[in-house]
Each structure stands twice: as C-alpha cells, then as structure tokens.
Amino acid sequence: MSTYQRPLALFWWLERRSYLLFVLRELSAVFVAWFVVYLLLLVNAVSDGAASYQEFLDWSGRRWVVAVNVLAMLFVLLHAITWFGLAPRAMVIRVRGRRLPPVQVVAAHYLAWLVLSAVVAWLVLR
Amino acid sequence: MADEITLEVARYRPELESEPVMESFQVPLREHWAVLDGLTYVKDQLDGTLSFRWSCRMGICGSCGMTVNGEPQLSCATFLTDYAPGPVRVEPLRNFPVIRDLVIDIDDFMTKLPEVKPWIIRDVHSPVEEGEYLQTPQELDEYQQFSMCINCMLCYSACPVYSLEPDFIGPAAIALAQRYNLDSRDEGAEERRAVLSSPEGIWACTFVGECSAACPKGVDPAGAIQRYKLTAATRSIKDLLMPRSRR
Amino acid sequence: MSFHDVVVIGGGGAGLRAAIAVAETNPALRVAVISKVYPMRSHTVSAEGGAAAVAADDDTLDEHAYDTVSGSDWLCDQDAVEAFVAEAPRELLRLEHWGCPWSRQPDGRIAVRAFGGMKNRRTWFAADRTGFHLLHTLFQTALSYSDIVRYDEWYVTKILVDDGRAYGVVAIELSTGRIETITAGAVIVCTGGCGRVYPFTTNANIKTGDGMALAYRAGAALKDMEFVQYHPTGLPFTGILITEAARAEGGWLLNKDGYRYLQDYDLGTPSPTPVLRSMELGPRDRLSQAFVHELDKGRTIDTPYGPIVNLDLRHLGAKLIDAKLPFVRELCSKYQNIDPVKELVPVRPVVHYMMGGIHTGIRGETSLEGLYAAGEVACVSINGANRLGSNSLPECLVFGNRAGRAAAVHAGRYRHAVPPAIEAQGRDEVRRLTEDLTRHSEGHERIADIRTEMQATMENGAGIYRDGDSLAKAAEQLEELRSRYTHAAIDDHSTRFNTELIALLELGFMLDVAESIIACAHRREESRGAHQRTDFPARDDERFLAHSLVRRQPDGTSRVTYLPVTITRWPPGERVYGR
Structure with a gap:
C-alpha cells in the first residue's frame, strides 16, 4: 500500500518555540565540549610554566575568545536552567506520603547550585 | 457571529x-x-x-x-x-x-506497543479465588495518570524526535510501560528494561515536552520518560558498583 | 482465503474477552479478532459508571439476581441471571489481576458504589472511566497472547452459512479495499449495539447494529428487539452520557421549578442523601418515562436542542466530583461549557442500550451451529425489558468468556474442511460488493438523508412511548426508505479507505435492525420495562411473559414468534421502587 509521507521542512525547528528551544538545547552540547577543551588548554598551559600561562591569559583576553566564552556560558546556562526545569518531572519525591510540589524540587536544585557556587567561590577567593 | x-x-x-x-x-x-x-x-x-x-x-x-x-x-x-x-x-x-x-497509518505504533509489554507481569499469578491484589489509593495514584492514555497519537504527532528518528519507541508506548512499572501489582520492570533503556527508548528523548503539551488526557508522557531515565541511570550505576546483586 | 479456528467479530469488551478465553481454553487454536476499528476505539471505551458484581460481605448473589430480575420486569431468563451474578465477581477479579485500575478503599480492597435499581452497593468502578480502563486492560492483556491474530479495520459484510452451520465471514480491509473470505471453525459475534438507528444516542458512530443484521441475514433469530433503553441523562445536542454514578453519588434531577419531580412517579420520597432503589436511583426505564410526563405537564425547560431537565451536582462539592466523577466534570466543561461544581447540568433522555439482540443460550450459542454471540449484540437474556446500569460490562466479560469457551470446544471438535458451497458464497459476496459499488454510483439518494429519516422514523414510531398507529406508520416509512436505499448514491470509487461504501453497508444493516425493532414492538401488545404502549398500558403476563423472536423470511420480510421466559426462583411480581 502506497502512502504519502510528508517531507520534513528544512526550517521545521522554527515552527514552534519549543522546537527552537529543543534545537538550541541540542546545540548546547557543542559549547559544553568547548568548555572541556578550554579547560584542558588551561591545564596544559599551567603545567608548561608561568610564561605559557601568561600566553594563555593573553589569548583568552582576545575579543573573539571572550565572545565565544560568553556565548558558551549562555548555552550552558540554557542547558542548566532547562535541566532544572524538568527535574520535578523526573523526580517524584514523597515526604510523609505526600508528593513534594514541583516548585520545591526546582527550588532545591537552585539552592544546591548556589551552595556549590559559593563553595567554589570560597575555594578560589580565600 | x-x-x-x-x-x-x-x-x-x-x-x-x-x-x-x-x-x-x-x-x-x-x-x-x-x-x-x-x-x-x-x-x-x-x-x-x-x-x-x-x-x-x-x-x-x-x-x-x-x-x-x-x-x-x-x-x-x-x-x-x-x-x-x-x-x-x-x-x-x-x-x-x-x-x-x-x-x-498507525501500524508503527501498533507494532511498537507490544514490545514494551504493557500488561501485568508477575513471577506468580495468584488464583482469582484468593481475591484481589491489595492496592491502596496511594499506590493507585502512583501510576493512574499514565493509565489515562487513549492511544490517540497526538503525542507522536507533536514529537520532533519521532519525526527525525522513526525508530523511537515514542511517548505513549513509554508512558504505558511506566504505567505498569509503577503499578504495585507488577513485577515486570526488569523485562521491560532492555527495550526502554535502548537507544530507541528513553535515551532518544531530548525532553522537548511537546508530547505532554499535546496530550488531551493529561498523561504527561514527557514526565514518564524523564522519570524512567532517572530509574535507568540509577539502575545502571548500581549494576556497575554491585554487578552481582541483580534484582 | 484464510482459515482460523475461531473468528471473533468485534474487538470490544466481549470480543477481546472471548478471544482470550479461546486462547486460554486451547492454545493450539488459531483465533482471530476482526474489527472495523482498532480494538481500543471500541465503544466499550465510553462506558463510565461501573461494573456490578457482589463484593461486599453484606451483599449476596441472590440479591443481585433479584435486582436484575425485577429490573428486567421479569423478562430475563433467570437461569442466565443466576449464572451471570455467580460469575461476575470472578470476572471482575480477573480484570483486577490483569491490571484494571479499579478504585480502592483505603485498606487496598476494591471500592464499590451505589447504582440505579440495585439494592446494595456492588458497582465496581475505575473513577468514572470504567469502560475505558476495562477495554484498555483487556486490549493490553490480549497483546500478551501472541497467538491472537488481529484484523484491525476490517469490515465484515457477511457470515457464511451452509446447512445451518457458520463457516466464516467475508470482510473488507478498509485501507486497501481488499475483500477476503475468512473461514473458521466457529464465529463469535461481539459487535455491540445499534444506538445509531435513533437520532439522539449516547452510542458512538460505529454502533450501527452490524452484528445483529449479519446474524439475522445469516438466518439466526433476534430476540426482544423492541426493548431499547433510554438513559435518563444525556447532554443535549451531543447526546454524551452523564453517568448514573452522578446520581449514585448524590445528584438530583430537577424540573424547571427546581423540584425533584421523580417523587411524583412512585419512585419514593426525596431525601438529601441517596437511597438505594429510590428516586434518582430508580431504574432507567422509569426515570426516562417520568421525563416524558414532565414534558407533557410543561415542566421541562425548552432549549434549541429540545426539552431538558437539570441534574444538580452542586451540593456534592468539588472534592467529591474530582475524586469520583472527574470525567463528568471534563465532559460538561468541554462539551457544554458548564462547571457542574457551580452550575446545573442540562440533561434529557437519550437512546443508550439495546436489551435485545441475537438470540443466544447461556453459553453464547445462537440458533445456528458454530455461531456464537456475546455482549450488547447478544440477548441471553439477563436484561429482559430493562437493563440495570453497571450490569452490561460484567455481561460482556461473563458471556464473552462463556462464548469463547464454547466456541473453542466446538472449533476443536470440528477442524475439518470447508464445504465448496462456502467458497462459492465467498465469491458471490465479492461479486455482490463489487456490483453494489457500480450500481450505487448511479444512485441519486444521499446516504445521510435516508439515515436521518430512518432515525426520525424510529424516534417517532418507537420512542419511549409507542402505540399501534405510530408503529404501523414507522413500518410503512421503513419500507419506503428500504426502496430508496436501493438508489442510494456513492460518489467514492476508491478502494482506499472508502468510508462512503462502509456508510452505505452500515445503513443497510441499520434498516434491517430498525425493521426488526418495529416488528417486535408492533406485536407486543402490552407495556413492560422499556416497551411502553400507550394503547396497552398494562403488563400482560398472560400473553407476553415471553421473548419475541424475529426471523428473516426467504422473501426478506420478518416473522415474530414467542419463546417462554425461564423462571427459576422469582415468580413475576410488582416492580417496587422507593417503597
């Protein structure tokens, strides 16, 4: 039996906000990978000594590198925020027989994020 | 007008x-x-x-x-x-x-549905004469939402992953598998695990969430999938740490 | 041509239960389910309120049987009722073991609710989506039996019979138009009811009485066709059912003056909380008849979609409605734009259920060898002149199971070759269908026009109240519609999902069913249950404590005979409600 299969439009992902968000979220993986590469470069530069580290800092200060890092941060934020947003759908937590409201699950995630960031900040800045 | x-x-x-x-x-x-x-x-x-x-x-x-x-x-x-x-x-x-x-043509769904074994699986089926399997309203509440699926296919229609990867088992079938996994009378989660945890199963889903938005019955298949991801991940880690403690 | 040991026509509650019964009885048998829709679309899905079976410690099988017998106005067969009430609990437990999400008591045991015409609480429920959960549980359980073959979206046009024995069917595959002869050792008809012969019905679009007409044409007898149940509470315009559970949970029926009018019709005295077998928990026939009297007295409310009364649920509160009647709230808000928590629900009587159907014995056997029937399409009869709410779902299970077992035994015994006459019949049917398509492409009558007129004829001629004149007129009009049907037009010549051809075939079946209803109603000169003759207002046990049997004659006309009712322990008495 022959049937008709609707072809997928090239810009199908622009048809809906949720589709666009989905594609952007998928894309965020590239920037997460970028951060990993960036970190490896940093570690490499530090291990090669002060001069190399200074060179890395200079390179990092270039306009396009800053731009890429800012963009990468936006994408990673997008990833984190949407990740937290779906947490209550994945985690059904019961406290004394009652299901914890979704808002509280999300809040707990942000709280954990804040605490972790504070710990990192304390380690770096002390 | x-x-x-x-x-x-x-x-x-x-x-x-x-x-x-x-x-x-x-x-x-x-x-x-x-x-x-x-x-x-x-x-x-x-x-x-x-x-x-x-x-x-x-x-x-x-x-x-x-x-x-x-x-x-x-x-x-x-x-x-x-x-x-x-x-x-x-x-x-x-x-x-x-x-x-x-x-x-919904043949694709009709073929995939039995693959997730959407029926009660038990090691031992008690005879009917012994009466009902007890299930408290709270236990019923655990899966009731996922039992509301009417197989209308709106979720598949809304899902961009399904359009890109036709092998994806899809929202309704996974939600129905979860409906049984979460049923206190069922013991078949292990049997459903291989299909659900396959690349065509839950891991194909990237949480667009449109399936849940499209669902006319409030089933929230996206939620079902995310919950199972957590279950599957936890399970894999357990298997890795304690390879001998299957089941 | 393909062969299966048992062919089940219809994939609803009865059909799936029968198929599973066959698979369980004899795993060596090949069983096929042929359905014009995917099984989970079957009309069982729309049942709301619940399924009756004795469960509580203070309830007894005898009481369930008595409620059913008195509800039926003594027209049921009491041996069938006794078998039914005895097996219903087991069947519902079976469903529980298969995963049906029955509503529960806090301790985890099955919860039961009150229902119309029942003296005790014995109606099991899954919120107010009982039929939906029951059907999906059966469908999903059936998927685990890999030897059940399904023909989804195949439309059966003929049951093949030779020398008084059924050998299979001819069916069209909707998606391709392919016509195939499917032979079988036994055939079970489970196609459900025929509400669509009436204009205003709770029944789904697919409920066109196909199975009744198929069996009738094949030579089987139909039984008690004059007994058509009007449910007292359907939404105006759509006819969507508002379940009896709404009244069982405490809803009131109010006329235009806000008065609980049922107290005027020997149904008891109003009390704020529901009383079993009283007022709003009376049987459906009496409640629908009360509506007509209110209409005659000018105490109903006129709307663009006909006269209505109001169902008041407001005093139940949001919490109870959301817990026990969530679907009612959803349906009211979506289809009527009202919230039953705050507003009155407009309702009117609506054709809901066919008590009559293919004449069967208590094992689902029909008057043809190898042909079985179960569910609404069949008439065993446990429903007699009026079915009690929540008896139909367990009926599908109990008699689906029984028919499946009987058919399995029969098919296992006769696994021999199909006679050549059957093959010839199959070829003739293919020719007929092909010729029909050509002939009707030159027709000039709209299918929908004939259908609409048939529906109006049935409502006017054989509604809640009928009389000799209205029935005679209806018979005449049906004859005229029958001749117009031969000129019905088909514009669709495609072999691909030709729904116009199916609509034509369905209309043909509906005309047969309509004629049989009128023929039986005309002959029964008494009033009993859902059959109310204004010219014969009293029950007449002397002449009519008997089932009507209608058979098709070789010339196409119908012939009605009578078969005595089986009485075991409950001699005919007065139907008492609210006293």
Missing part, C-alpha cells in the same frame, strides 16, 4: 493526487459544533468522498486526531467557534504516513 466558517481540508486520494491538496468547504458555524461536526457536515451534505476516522465524539476513543491550524488535536474536542472567523485548516496528524485524506 457569522453563520458560516470555511474549512480548508487536506485531500489525498492516491488514485488522483501524488501529494495532498487543500480543498475548501463552507460549513455552518454553530455553538457547540466541534471541528468534527464540520467534517461530518461536509461528508453528509457536500462531499461524501471525504475520509476521516471518528467514533465516540466524547474524547475517549482516540480515533479523531487531526492537525487543526497546525496543532495536533482531537477534532471532536476542538470547537469551530474558537477559530472564528476562520478559515480552519484541517490536516492529517503529522509524522505518520497518510493513507488517504485525514486517515493516517
């Missing part, structure tokens, strides 16, 4: 057209008239050759899913007055092969 509204209906008759064309019909615009009433008006009064599925017209049989103005909808539960002054564009559900006009 105008007394008529235009329905733009996708026609596909393989003997006549190589791809769908739109055809316009004027139908009465009345209070309480669903898009489906418009279509049956067309079939009864204007053009008997228009083909579409419908049955219960009360949003429970799952037959009449269509794309209405770009959105997947049950045409019996979508009202013409909400689209006035029109026109209303009615197309077959997306992501499925079209058999004819508004009739889609």
